[in-house]
Amino acid sequence: MLGRKSASPLPRHGAVGVAAAALSVLLVGCAPSAVATFPDQQSASETRAKPTGAPAAATASVDQQADARRNPLGVAVLDRATGEVAHGRLAQQPMYSASLSKVIVAVELLERHRVTPQDRFALRRALGPSDDEAMNALWDRYGGSSLITAAADRMKLQQTRPPEEPGRWGDTVTSARDIAAVYQYLLAQMPAADRDFVLDALHAAPSRAADGVNQEFGLMAVDAQAVKSGWMCCQKGTVWVHSAGVVDSERRYVVALLSAQPSSVGYGKAIEDLTEASRTAVTRLR
Template structure:
């Protein structure tokens, strides 16, 4: 979406320096791995389960695997039962959102309580088949970049900001930390009908996206419950491949994985890499 797939990418290894240079253009500040506990919020049981350490263990494993791959991965994992949230080394690394911005926009529009049946149809298309034309319609109808600014303010997102070019919603900047916060807001703060609307649309996503791309990668490839995939190339000579959402039917765990690699890598290898770290994360949580 909003990009082209590079043809016949050469072997990748040794490209870590190129990836780091591309990422530095967007760098605002990266925190080391960290673990926190969320305060009790609406929608989360007051009698919390005992902390398990699973989010921290999963995040550490993803960070290690990403380092072994020379693959910059931003990871954030939330356990809604215990309130634990773990941030990987690049969790606050700003990256282009690609289609993850569709989730941000859907949440913001639903929070305004003024969506029409036509809007809901467009949101289902944007969230499930990842239909760019449906997203274009919502973006144009409701103020474009101002949607991202409003969402960032509403959900207290730290790295999320509108695209430099107002029409390029895929160039919205976000982070793994912020995408985990978006899903936490959706699950804990929104009315059940709106929450279920978004999660059901994501859960129903077909393997083949509206643009013909196989979007069953990352967390979708390990049968996660309600996930948005994102893919884009070749802004800033980078291929962006993301996966973020709710991984289990009980809606306990939220995982956000954002990756950025040199465009010479191509979608094929970038998707293989995010599939591997997704398996690692989910295995640690199950």
């Protein structure tokens, strides 16, 4: 079973077809990441660094590239050292979350401080290997759509709302702006143990997801540190491909990239475009 994320999942590894072939060529040779060690969060009393303009430069470059490629893409970049936040032109465009909803749910559940060891195992599976069955279990056990409503309220998310069909967590609506805000909440407001639990699970994500898909695209393909990939097709005739997370070991920068292209474009082209956008953003921040 492929879970309740999408009507048409990314082709499994080894499947025949143009999209699978393109994905294989693009992502071949990637290895699983090692577990990260993240420093304690910045104290509120610490003096922020002077603004650099890097987030604005990154979002402007990504927007320009997306326009040239005719790729509707939302981008948001946060510099936690300076407090700068930059939103691209489509940063507040509502999009289906695909597996990015797993990060939203993980933060909400951990903030309730009632998760069991079994829940933590399921969360690791949902965040790292992107296991849809693990997400299904958590979704059903803890109220499904109400998790998204509670998370949006807790983190003051603006575009995030539950799926119209309660069982389809991949149809949760969100935006690049909101996903960046989720990571900011995770890094700045959660207890260190819970924060590191999520970041380490993301950082240790294997190249191959639980369903056999190569998920090392977007920010994961450019050596980012703690990233969640998302993919889904073909709701509303669209292929949704996302990448969001912490891009450096000092956990200074957060980048969220959400894309929506016509399903006729296919996964191969959509992933190529997202990975190029990721490379552009990260280059501007380094």
